[in-house]
Amino acid sequence: MxxxxxxxxxxxxxxxxxxxxxxxxxxxxxxxxxxxxxxxxxxxxxxxxxxxxxxxxxxxxxxxxxxxxxxxxxxxxxxxxxxxxxxxxxxxxxxxxxxxxPLEMEALTEAGMRYRFLAYNEVSLLRQTRQAAQLEVSLNGQVRLEELVCDGILVATPAGSTAYNFSAMGPILPLGSAVIALTPIAPFRPRRWRGAILRADTLVRLRVLDPYKRPVSVTADSHEVRDVVEVSIREGNENxxxxxxxxxxxxxxxxxxxxxxx
The missing domain is CATH 3.40.50.10330 (Probable inorganic polyphosphate/atp-NAD kinase; domain 1)
Structure with missing residues (x-):
């Protein structure tokens, strides 16, 4: 070799x-x-x-x-x-x-600012206050969950699937499998939804349903953006x-x- x-x-x-x-x-x-x-x-x-x-x-x-x-x-x-x-x-x-x-993440904040970061492990959304987050989950433009009530949700690469994703009861993904993991963090409703394994080229869009009462932050590896209203994530072909x-x-x-x- x-x-x-x-x-x-x-x-x-x-x-x-x-x-x-x-x-x-x-x-x-x-x-x-x-x-x-x-x-x-x-x-x-x-x-x-x-x-x-x-x-x-x-x-x-x-x-x-x-x-x-x-x-x-x-x-x-x-x-x-x-x-x-x-x-x-x-x-x-x-x-x-x-x-x-890497995953390519684009976040839109409540103030109208847009941020773009890469993540080699995962992109995670987390509630900022004592109240659970309310999120809408769309894949490739189609709404799959109209309301997910949870502490947060993450999208993990295969390399990152053994880290935060695994701790949140997400699947471990083999390298080269061309898939990513979509894993909820402490889901309250729907209680039985435990996430999904998606094609790596899937466009994941997460919309915060009540950003004022239930604010949410997003982190791409170590880069954090607070008070987001919408986050888009997909696997990148560069970097x-x-x-x-x-x-x-x-x-x-x-x-x-x-x-x-x-």
Whole structure:
């Protein structure tokens, strides 16, 4: 199998690290061993931290179309590899690649402002007050639920399906399945609706039925917009990213293993 990373000799690696002490210490160790290259001229980006830092790295450098190899130095590391400073070049040469497509989210606020963000994990709508949200759910222009009363709802990618989506009792989706998960959060009415698995090209539109009495916010990964009245979500074909994993612990296997945890 051809390596997904084209390494020059010597390899040009751009190291980025979260501000936590363990990641900063690891950064200094790796810089002394492999040097530092600016991301704009690198072969690969090596991210040191947890999943939150990995997501911010993907957003920050998506336009460069570089593969990203993460090493876990945070509290959660589903998208990361084990941290080992030795043999990094060999690991990069033998790494396996998982391609992630982001969700494109557009939100319209009560004040008439429009915001657009990408999400590699999920887009989630949440109630802002003690009162449950009232939402209308439309797919490709057709209303499927006239009223969903809930704490919120989310749309998850396959890579994000094991995160917040799974905690909300949503399905785990295999990579490359070309589907997304639509999962309610604490649904009150209809009580028996537990969500849906949709084609990835489905246009999901969520309308807030009572934005003044029951305000709602939306979050795309780490980007939050408050007081929204309508949110549109669909899978995008641009800003795809390539995540690199050690062959013995690739992302496909991790997602599969999550379905057999007892």
């Amino acid at each position: 051809e390596s997904p990373v084209k390494l020059t000799d010597p390899p040009r690696i751009a190291f980025v690290a979260s501000p936590v002490p363990s990641a900063q210490d690891a950064l200094q160790t790796l810089l002394s061993e492999y040097g530092q290259c600016p991301p704009e001229s690198a072969d690969v980006i090596c991210a040191l931290g947890g999943d939150g830092f990995m997501l911010s790295t993907l957003h920050r450098f998506a336009s460069l179309s570089l593969p990203v190899f993460g090493m876990k130095l945070g509290s959660v590391g589903f998208l990361m590899n084990h941290y080992r400073p030795e043999g990094l070049v060999e690991r990069l040469r033998s790494a396996e690649c998982s391609t992630l497509k 795809t990213v390539r995540l690199l994993f050690d062959p013995e612990h690739n992302l496909d296997d991790r997602i599969l293993n999550e379905q057999f945890v007892t």
